[in-house]
Amino acid sequence: MSLRLSLRSGLSLGSLRYQRLEIDLTRPDRLTYPTDLVGLALPPGLDPQQGVVLSGRAPIWVYGWLVHECHITRWVACFDPRLGAVVVSSHSPEVQVGQVLPLGSDQIHPHLCPAVMVVGPPDSGKSTLSHALFQALLPTHPDIYLQRAQWDGEGNWVLELDPQMRETLKQPHRGQLTPEFFGFHAQAILQLRRQKRLVLVDVGGMVQPEKIPLVEACSHYLVVSREPSDIEAWHEFCRDRGNLCLVGVIHTQEDPISEIRQSSPSLELCLGGWDPVPPLPGELLEALGALVGGGEAMSSLQF
Secondary structure (H helix, E strand, C coil), X not given: CCEEXXXXXXXXXCCEEEEEXXXXXXXXXXXXXXXXXXXXCCCCCCCCCCEEEEECCCCHHHHHHHHHHHHHCCEEEEEECCCEEEEEEECCCCCCCCCEECCCHHHCCCCCCCEEEEECCCCCCHHHHHHHHHHHHCCCCCCEEEEEECCXXXXXXXXXXXXXXXXXXXXXXXXXXXXXXXXXHHHHHHHHHCCCCEEEEEECCCCCHHHXXXXXXXXXXXXXXXXXXXXXXXXXXXXXXXXXXXXXXXXXXXXXXXXXXXCCCCEEEEECCCCCCCCCCHHHHHHHHHHHCCHHHHHHCCC
């Protein structure tokens, strides 16, 4: 069984009493499978006279099962660290479906954690690399988050498919830029930085003034580029205009050879052999893992 459910009772938000059902993925790689639902049961002590907040990293089908199983309670909400607890079912006048309960204050850190913008020109592999880094760091740093601040519209699960299927699913769901888009994601990033230890931000492939709110919400940047001539524009945008700290520059290439060009004052390397997941040099994982440690790492990576 790769799923564990635990219950926290006796919680309140003002006069609203509730309980919190925590979802833990117990495998080191944080994987879970539909067969894990067989035999899964709610923890004892769930009070049907109170609402319940579902919280934790899990596939959508796990949340679907839990919402159904918890329908006996007064109301059900799903916790989103970017927003709060979103009410998805209610049998009580206390709360309404679509209401966001401002929970999560017990997880607020006194300082903002680092947030790394993964930037670079289109078709350089930013989304694939961001997801690979997130998956590689997760077993040792479970309190991290990958925020996809672009309008392709697909979830992270699409990145685990083969490239052809990925593009087939991406195109019909690609969104368009709106005036609210980047401001919404900037606020989400700030909220995540108050609760997590590291936030990776996957950003679209063009330098745009509309992305300034993202720059203001982040602390670091990582350039991923297949075109060396496009790199300087991102330095100007992130470092010079946004005062962000450079983690490193990654040159993506079809050549299967990967090499470290420099390690200090910032990392520069070539990554080849994407088949389909890129190799992840230890130096790159160490540079990002060091940020989880706090402010000392942040200052050491300044350009």
